[in-house]
Amino acid sequence: MKHLLYLFMLALPVVATAQKDSLAGAVQATRPLPLYRPGFALMLSAGSTGGGVAVGYSVSRSVAVRVGANLFNYDGTLKSGKDTDDIQIGFDYTVKLKNADLMVDLYPFKRSGFRLTGGAYYNINTVTFFGKPTKDVKFNDTVFTIDEVGTLDGKANFNKVAPYVGLGFGNPYTRKRLKFMVDIGFFYQQSPLVTFRTTGMLEPSSDQGSVIQKNLEPLKYYPVVNLGLSYKL
Template sequence: MPLTQKLDVRVGANLFDYDYSGKRGSVDYNFQIKLRTVDLLLDLYPLQNGFRVTGGAIYNNNHVDAIGTPSVAGTYVLNGHTYSAADAGSINGRIDFRRFAPYLGIGWGSRPSAKGWSVNADVGAMFQGGARVSVDNSGCNLPGTMCATLQSDIQAEAASLHDKIDSYNIYPVVRLGAVYRF
């Protein structure tokens, strides 16, 4: 939506799911990646050729759910300790980032001056901050002290995972869009 001759505002949304299985340390996981964002962007067109500089804010609900799967032998190895899956229960984790993140980018697109369609492209970055990692279990059938040790080993797993992904605080964005002006 045009605000002035060189300034537009736009709203966008992103919805995408992806599932895969992988190993993190000595635990196999089924990962469910859920990309969910809504953005409010302000475009500045300093030149008359469609080039723009974009800034704005993004509601960031991107997250990864991780479901631990036992080895073929029916065990988990956490922090160097082996647990029977039947005794340890289920192991689940979640990785997410701060909910609101600033965005900065550059792009190109023709400004629709009349009713109709136009296209645009952007390259930028969402500054989402460091990852929040949680890993927990439910259904521990071990004696109380062993459940406490299991919980300690799970927290060591969470800390290790956090150390591996904490540096991913900038999320690259490449976007192609279609615009319709009413």
């Protein structure tokens, strides 16, 4: 009986220590993560600038910077004029978006993922196009084939540096490591510089470069709508 009592007394400190450690672990597990977690974050996005990857760094609770790159290619077709016009040009075009960006994010509210963003894109965006008549052309009772009428091909280049302003939602540097992110804004890449050449009967229309440039002018304010994920490293 005395031996059992001695064993029980010896076991009490071990049991008490184990219970204490278990309780401390439970408290630590349920303790919320700190509201602000400084450091680096990795970001992936997709949207109007294509697919993108970026690395961000939290300078302070309310300021962060990020550096990224985006890539997007798109092919399409369009026609100038109406099907009933004497001559109608069909165009094949390719939009190539290639750019790198440097952004500064400002978080005005401590408990919100809302942010204001400003920065710039280094821009290698281009639009290439090739056009030819969609049908033979009749002029003064003479019919000219598509090849006789000629072709038109060219390229549009934009300014290399394009400033950006926008807003967004999602703060990679608070609480959970994985976050959903949204960016909405635009960058200003100025009016494109269009160069092109023509062949055949289309050669006299080379002065139409200004018309093509005017049609591409809306692209100088390029809208940015991107969705993505961030992971706090």
